[in-house]
Structures are given as structure tokens and as C-alpha cells.
Amino acid sequence: MRYAGLLVIWLLCSLSANAQKGIEDGSRFGHGEDSVRCIQHIALYKTYLQKNDFAQAYSPWKSVFTEAPWASPNIYTDGTQILRALIADSDNETKEEDYLTELMNIHDQHIQYLDSLNTLTHTPVTPGFVLGMKIHDYVMFSGTDINIDKAYRKEQEAIGMEKEKSTYYMLEDLMDLSLQKLKTNAGHIEQFIQDYLKASRYIRFRLESTINDPQKQHLWSITKDYIDTRFIESRCVTCEDLQKLYAPKIEQHRTDLAYINLVLSTLRQLKCTGEEVYLTASEAAYTLTPTAGLAAECGRLCYQRGKIEESITYFDEAAMLAPNPADKAEYCYRAARVLYQDKQWKRAKQYALKSISLDKDEGKPYILIAQMYASNPNWCKEATLNQCTYFAVIDKLQKAQSVDTSTADEATQLINTYQKHIPTEKALAGLGLKKGNAVILGGWINETIILR
Incomplete structure (x- = not known):
């Protein structure tokens, strides 16, 4: 009996001597007494969590979070649940701030150990996803103390990482933050428009990719309505407003093709191609990179505005730049149609005949000549x-x-x-x-x- 007691004492001393936390030795749960305590604390906080007793769950959870940071991905999902509940239930402003700081630390540590944690789950997550969740918690719980600029920059970073995989709340937060910036800084309007177009593009991707999932379709439809509402709330949605915004900027950036193409893309997506600035931007793009397609687009836009001779000049240039006879014939045909609509019968016929000479297998020019005669x-x-x-x-x-x-x-x-x-x-x-x-x-x- 005396020997058995000595053995127990020896085992306890051995465990104590070999005790080491996971954070110290790089193991999942630690070793010795620390390992036993870690596993006990996981079981304990889980028990409280099942009862929604977040206050009691906090202490054992915090022990695991601090001592064994890669014991399980659940440490982070459970931790955010606990801290969110503690913030919501608190009536002490100082405590709320401390809890929020701790909640932010959970997300930061999650990202820090993410590679190791992802090996323990069948559903790994990305740094952008965690960062997006961090910003969402920050936006939700910061109240009036929120740093809009900081949150906005981080949201842009997260969405830049996730792109079309961005979650619905990331895109909603982006629009909320961008709108708040716009309300205090009118110069943010261009970026606000780009944020809206980016969010719309990613939502459109999600709607198309979930077409066979009614529940997800409903979720993304709600998100679309949400960001559309934010855009309307900004009061910068009219084509007339965009004309006023971009007209002077095109003059300032006439040699900046990237900017001009951005403006053209924006106006197309917002269905404002009828504005004069769209023609101005198209002409600027054509000057910098003369192509048959751009020349033809300028020709079409000039015709819509009653600028017949300018339209014909552009179609002439399109025909000259076109890479093959069939395309050249098409641009001659378009010029013929412009002249036909302007009742310049003789010139219209000349262009139609030129189109026929370039592509004898095309029937449209013959029909156009017939309509001229009639x-x-x-x-x-x-x-x-x-x-x-x-x-x-x-x-x-x-x-x-x-x-x-x-x-x-x-x-x-x-x-x-x-x-x-x-x-x-x-x-x-x-x-x-x-x-x-x-x-x-x-x-x-x-x-x-x-x-x-």
C-alpha cells in the first residue's frame, strides 16, 4: 500500500514536471497537467454554451483561447458567440469596450493561426472571410465610436481578398461605410459609385451561381435590394448628375485611358449612355487607341445626337481600320443607314453599293437600297x-x-x-x-x- 501511494505521488510530480501549454510547445492541447486542464475547460465551456450561459462559459473558454490557440477552430466561432452576447448584455460602457477589444483579438488570432486551424476542419476558411467578419463585428458593436475611415479601408481589403466570394454582410457593410463617408465628404462620390458597381457585380455573380437554390437566391435578392436602397439614398443616381460629375473630369484626364475606360464602364452599367459625356469619353478613348469598334461606337453616338457628318466620318474611319472585308462592309452599311435616315438618298446608295462591293453575300444593303427607292x-x-x-x-x-x-x-x-x-x-x-x-x-x- 505504501508503494502504491508513492507511485501516485510520483505520477503527479511527473505530470507537473512535464506540464506545458500548447502556446508554449506548439502542440494542440499542451502536455501534462496543462493538456488535462485544456480538455476539461473545453468540455466545461461547451456545457455552459449549450445552456446559453455565456457569462459562465467565458472564463474556461478564455483559458483555452489563451493557452491552446490551435486546439480547435471552434474556439474562435464559440468565442465570437460568447463575446457578442456579453457585449449585448452589458450595461457598462467600459466593459463593453473591453469586450469589443477582446472580440477583435479573437479575429486577429484566428487569422494568425488559420493555416494550422484549417487542417482540423473539412470546411476551411480564408483570411478575407475572417477579416470581413471582424469588420462586421466592429461595425455592429462600435456604436458612435466607430472609425469610419479605418473600417472602410479594412472592408475594402477584405473584399479585395474574397472578390465574388464576399459574404452578403461584407457587401452590405461596404455600402454602409461608403455612404457614411460620402455624407461627410462629397469628393468620395466617384469611389462610392465604384463600390456600388463592385458590390452589384459580385451579387449578380452569386445570383447566377445559386439559381438552383431558392433559399440562397432569396438571401442574395435581399442583399441586392439593400445595396440598391443605399445607392438611391445617396441621391447620385441620375444620369444628369453623372454628366455633371464626369464631364469636367474627362477634360482633366483626356490622356488617361484607364480612367476614361472606367468612366465608360460606369456609364454603361448605370445605363447613362445617352449623356453627352459618354460620347466625349468615347471620343477620348478613340483618340488614344483608335480601333474600328471605338470609331463605330462614336459614329453611332454622333448619329443619336443628330451629328450626321461626324457620324459618317467615324464610320469611314471604322471601315478603314476594320481588319477584314466583311467588317468594312458592315461599317459602310451603317453609314448608309445614317444617310438614309437623314434622307440623303444619293450618298446613302453610294455607301450601300460600297458595302455590297466588299461583301457580295450580304443581303442587308440590297434591302436598304430597295427601301430608299420606295x-x-x-x-x-x-x-x-x-x-x-x-x-x-x-x-x-x-x-x-x-x-x-x-x-x-x-x-x-x-x-x-x-x-x-x-x-x-x-x-x-x-x-x-x-x-x-x-x-x-x-x-x-x-x-x-x-x-x-
Whole structure:
């Protein structure tokens, strides 16, 4: 019996001598008495946590958190739950501040030991995710003492790390913080717009990727409504406001292609391409990097604003810069349409014929010429001869059908419409004409047709 007692004393002394905390020796739970105490404290705080007794759970949890920082990822999820509850239940301002500081430390330590902790779970997390959660807790519990600039910078950092994987509360916090900055600094407006567009882009990605998950779809739809509301609250959503904002800035940044492209992207996403600044930015981009696509876009925008000659100049440049005949033909066709809408029949026909010469398999220019003839068929004082123009109209439509099957349906419908305007045999006979005769259509039309 005496020997058994000595053995127990020896074991206890051995445990005490070999005791070491996990934080000290790099082990998961520590060694000796420290290891036993760590495991006991985990079980103890878990028991209190199940009862929602956060005050009692705090002390044993804090022991594990301090002595064995990588014992389990649950130390951090449980710790944040405990500290949030203690802050919410506290009526002591000093205590709340201390708890908040400790809550922030939980997130920092989580990131510090994240690589080791992730080896212990099937659902690892990223530093950006933890940082986003830290900022969310900071925003939720700081009250009026919040440092907006600091929180905003950290939120940007977290979202920059997570990108389209950003959580819904990270994107909501970004908009809240950005809006608060805007309210005290009008110069933040451009960045606020970019924050909104970024959040919208990531939410759109989430909505598309969760299309088969109604619950997640609902969550992300709520998030979308939330950030849209914040954007509307900013009162910088009208295209007129964006015109005022960006017009002077484009003049200041005419040689900064990156900035100009950012403005163009912003205006497109906010559906403000009808503003004059969109044309100004497009022209500036074209000056810096002349491409067929940019020239054509400038041509389209000029036409929308009634700047016909500028539009034609841009389409000419687009045709010149285009890499292949088919693209060149397309830009000539677009110029023809602009001139057609402006009732410059002769010039419109010239561009349409140029388009045909570049791409003989395209039916659209033939249809456009037919519509030109039908829109202005009168080339002399004789009504019956003017009606003969519709033979030329039908000739062009039939040509379109023969070279381009994709235009067949449209051409057929137009033929059925214009067939009714062809002069009768009696009317032609009154002029000494009959089927098979050739008639030269004068004026700008300048076509020879065969009566039939």
C-alpha cells in the first residue's frame, strides 16, 4: 500500500514536471497537467454554451483561447458567440469596450493561426472571410465610436481578398461605410459609385451561381435590394448628375485611358449612355487607341445626337481600320443607314453599293437600297414612270433573297407590300410601253429596269 501511494505521488510530480501549454510547445492541447486542464475547460465551456450561459462559459473558454490557440477552430466561432452576447448584455460602457477589444483579438488570432486551424476542419476558411467578419463585428458593436475611415479601408481589403466570394454582410457593410463617408465628404462620390458597381457585380455573380437554390437566391435578392436602397439614398443616381460629375473630369484626364475606360464602364452599367459625356469619353478613348469598334461606337453616338457628318466620318474611319472585308462592309452599311435616315438618298446608295462591293453575300444593303427607292420613288413628272421605280425595288429585294437566305423572310414581306404599287399594263400602254421593254429610271436612282 505504501508503494502504491508513492507511485501516485510520483505520477503527479511527473505530470507537473512535464506540464506545458500548447502556446508554449506548439502542440494542440499542451502536455501534462496543462493538456488535462485544456480538455476539461473545453468540455466545461461547451456545457455552459449549450445552456446559453455565456457569462459562465467565458472564463474556461478564455483559458483555452489563451493557452491552446490551435486546439480547435471552434474556439474562435464559440468565442465570437460568447463575446457578442456579453457585449449585448452589458450595461457598462467600459466593459463593453473591453469586450469589443477582446472580440477583435479573437479575429486577429484566428487569422494568425488559420493555416494550422484549417487542417482540423473539412470546411476551411480564408483570411478575407475572417477579416470581413471582424469588420462586421466592429461595425455592429462600435456604436458612435466607430472609425469610419479605418473600417472602410479594412472592408475594402477584405473584399479585395474574397472578390465574388464576399459574404452578403461584407457587401452590405461596404455600402454602409461608403455612404457614411460620402455624407461627410462629397469628393468620395466617384469611389462610392465604384463600390456600388463592385458590390452589384459580385451579387449578380452569386445570383447566377445559386439559381438552383431558392433559399440562397432569396438571401442574395435581399442583399441586392439593400445595396440598391443605399445607392438611391445617396441621391447620385441620375444620369444628369453623372454628366455633371464626369464631364469636367474627362477634360482633366483626356490622356488617361484607364480612367476614361472606367468612366465608360460606369456609364454603361448605370445605363447613362445617352449623356453627352459618354460620347466625349468615347471620343477620348478613340483618340488614344483608335480601333474600328471605338470609331463605330462614336459614329453611332454622333448619329443619336443628330451629328450626321461626324457620324459618317467615324464610320469611314471604322471601315478603314476594320481588319477584314466583311467588317468594312458592315461599317459602310451603317453609314448608309445614317444617310438614309437623314434622307440623303444619293450618298446613302453610294455607301450601300460600297458595302455590297466588299461583301457580295450580304443581303442587308440590297434591302436598304430597295427601301430608299420606295421612300422616294419620284424622279420625273410622269406618275406612271415614277411607279416603275417599284420594279427596281423588287429587283433589289429579290437580289437580297438570292445572295443571303437570312434576309429571305423580310424581303418576301416587302415584295408583297411593294408589288401593289407596280403600274398596270393599261397605264403603261398609255405611254406606249409593254412587258419586256427597258425603262431607264433617272434622277438619283439611275437604274434600268425591265417591265414585267
